[in-house]
Amino acid sequence: MKSFRIVILAAFIAGMVGLSAHAESPASPSAEAAVPLEEPPAFEPPDPETVVARTREVAKGLRCPVCQGLSVADSNADSARAMHDRIEELVAQGYSEEQISDYFVDRYGAWVRLEPEAEGMALVIFVMPAALLVFGGLWLAARGRSPEANAESPTADPTDYEEDEYRKRILAELGER
């Protein structure tokens, strides 16, 4: 059972190290990297109501570059307004939300997205809590079934109740009052 727990721990650490190694080498743009807006628009130019709605959606997902934690949609800074106008223009030409978002990431870097995508370094942050939960659960399950763990438990044997160290200490402390 002990070896099973070691396997679980080793698998978890190996997984995290693997993710970290992957995170160290995110795809970096090169001279040959595609410039998204050299692609044709994904859609026909939409109607004005759709332009407003899509512009709002894209602007909500992009960071105002000169603000602290504000989206383009929520900021009145000159730069945010300029980005908003650019988004609106691109939406009106038929570019999709993904194409526009990719264009801004292409120019500013991944930080311009308000919510990071689950890739590169951010992937570890996304995966770690779930992985901890799963591996922790397996660990506890393995530990619960282990005879040695039960033997180590101070209250595992009900016949030892009178001899329980914790009980003795509590009674002793209560008696001192």
Add this chain to the structure above:
Amino acid sequence: MGVNWKVLAAGAALTAPLVAILATGFGKNPQLESNALEGRKAPVFTMTVLGEDGETVDLASLRGKPVVLNFWSTWCQPCKIEHPHLVQAAKVYEPQGVVFYGVLFSDEPANAARFLEREGHAFPVLYDPAQRVAIDYGVSGVPETFFISPDGQIVEKVSGPVSFDKIRATLGPML
């Protein structure tokens, strides 16, 4: 009560990667370190030259010459610090074929004219009223300086005030 070293070691092993990642992430400002365009083709632009009665500059026409493109504004204190360095560099390197341009960012032309009259003027300033060029270059604040090679690639982007020494070091291999 003794420390359970096995549990402590397992806990440390589990949390160490997360702590390392967070420490790395909090230790730097991705906005300042972003170099999304370095090593790539400089976005083309056509902008009007301030105070030159509608004269325009087209980046494509500058092919074959190193270009220093400096985004700045009059309300930006670091821009005031770097201004003498840029003026000095322009005086030294323009005779060697380097082209210097300022791009006014989120500011009024009249403010720029007053600033340049007061602080000295060594190279043309371009006007980008809708920040179209600033967005194409991913400018997230001023000052930012782009060094463009004679074949039109962005060699380096400097966020924050640029010094004469930095300009000399970056232009050196291009001359």
